[in-house]
Amino acid sequence: MKLADLAKLLDAQFVTGADQAEREVSRAFAADLLSDVLAMVQEEGVLLITGMITPQVVRVAEVMNMGAVLFVRGKLPPQATVEYATGATIPLLATQQDMYETCGILYRAGLLPAKRKGFPLGNAFPHAGHP
Amino acid sequence: MPSPTRVIHKRIYEVAPRDLERAGTVSTAVRRELLALGMTPDIVRRASIICFEGEMNMVLYSKGGRIILLVRDDRVELLFSDRGPGIADIDLASQPGYSTAPDWARELGFGAGFGINNMEQNSDLFKIRSRVGEGTVVRATILLGVPFL
Numbered sequence: 025m026k027l028a029d030l031a032k033l034l035d036a037q038f039v040t041g042a043d044q045a046e047r048e049v050s051r052a053f054a055a056d057l058l059s060d061v062l063a064m065v066q067e068e069g070v071l072l073i074t075g076m077i078t079p080q081v082v083r084v085a086e087v088m089n090m091g092a093v094l095f096v097r098g099k100l101p102p103q104a105t106v107e108y109a110t111g112a113t114i115p116l117l118a119t120q121q122d123m124y125e126t127c128g129i130l131y132r133a134g135l136l137p138a139k140r141k142g143f144p145l146g147n148a149f150p151h152a153g154h155p
Numbered sequence: 156m157p158s159p160t161r162v163i164h165k166r167i168y169e170v171a172p173r174d175l176e177r178a179g180t181v182s183t184a185v186r187r188e189l190l191a192l193g194m195t196p197d198i199v200r201r202a203s204i205i206c207f208e209g210e211m212n213m214v215l216y217s218k219g220g221r222i223i224l225l226v227r228d229d230r231v232e233l234l235f236s237d238r239g240p241g242i243a244d245i246d247l248a249s250q251p252g253y254s255t256a257p258d259w260a261r262e263l264g265f266g267a268g269f270g271i272n273n274m275e276q277n278s279d280l281f282k283i284r285s286r287v288g289e290g291t292v293v294r295a296t297i298l299l300g301v302p303f304l
Contacts, residue, residue: 059267062204063276068196076264080211083179087186087203089196112183141276 025049025135027092027115030071033129034119036094040106041115049091053138054127058084064140065090071135073126077101082109082116090114096123164192164226170213170237175263178214182207185224185233192226198297201277202231205295208270209235215260216240220290230279231297241287249275249283279303 028045031038038045053065054073061072061084068089074081077099085093092115095101100118101109109116119126131137166188168181186203194202206222213220213235220237242248248255249271256266275281280296 056264057267058264059269059273062208063267063269063273068200078263079176080179080263080265083183084207087179087182087200087207089200 025071025130025133027117029133030094030130030135031117033133034094034117034121034126036117036119036121039095039100039116039118040110041092041113041117044092044113044115047091047115049135051136051138052127052130053140054123056123061088064138066139066141070138071130073123073130075099075123077105079105079108081105082112082114085109085114086112092117094119094126096121096126160228160230162225162227164188164224166224168222168224170210170217170220170222172214172217172219174214178211179207181210181222185222188224189226189231194231194299197303198231198299201297201303202233205274205277205297206233208274209233209293209295211265212270213237215256215265217291229299231299233293233295235291235293235295237290237292239288239290241289242283242285242291243287245271245283245285 027047049071050069052071052073055061056074056076058080065088069091072085072090072093075097082105095118098120182203185206186199189199189202217237218239223234225232247253251272252268254266254268260266274295278295279298282294285291
């Protein structure tokens with residue numbers, strides 16, 4: 025799906041990277057937990073849907089060669105993060121929709137989930153000491 | 156032991172503890188180095204993920220340390236060494252889902268307890284040693300030209 029089409033569907037704004045509106049994202053992964061993004065997403069060019077706005081979000085997107093980052097719930101990253109993303113040529117978008125609505129709209133429009141590795145915990149329960 | 160292969164490229168990066176503003180920048184630098192050396196996307200990606208997990212662990216839990224990127228004829232090595240506090244039970248710490256992360260680390264989206272396991276998953280060879288009170292060293296190796304399953 026093209027970023028321009030995605031922005032239209034969600035009424036999302038480009039925070040940076042509007043010049044790459046024609047870029048295609050292959051599939052999508054939604055998480056606030058960056059540990060999960062690092063452990064599960066298996067392919068490149070994926071759209072990351074998140075409510076996390078720390079500088080690490082863009083760095084994770086960069087090291088995993090993701091196609092773009094979409095911030096939900098009206099959240100906007102700090103200016104330094106935006107500038108970093110601009111330098112790394114990672115488009116950032118923001119929408120007022122929450123994560124559930126965002127995923128629903130994109131899924132209905134045909135954007136499929138990212139291929140992923142098995143969940144790290146499989147069917148096992150976490151260690152007993154884990155809260 | 157096979158004789159060590161020629162070192163093509165070496166970089167040393169310092170990692171400061173609790174420096175959340177810069178956390179992740181070593182990994183993005185390593186990624187750019189490997190891209191510039193013409194490594195395949197698969198190698199770059201695996202090395203970047205290993206580096207990011209290791210770097211975040213050092214920032215979040217250690218007293219600081221350094222990461223060495225070593226590119227050899229037949230492999231990419233990432234060496235992590237910190238100044239403590241050390242890990243008492245490495246098997247336990249390596250278990251997916253086990254975490255001692257404080258709330259502030261979890262609020263940043265980290266500390267889910269997949270870090271060491273994810274480093275190992277992306278490596279061909281993985282070695283971790285630790286001594287409480289002294290520190291932890293990790294060597295993660297990616298073999299070039301070997302199919303990764």
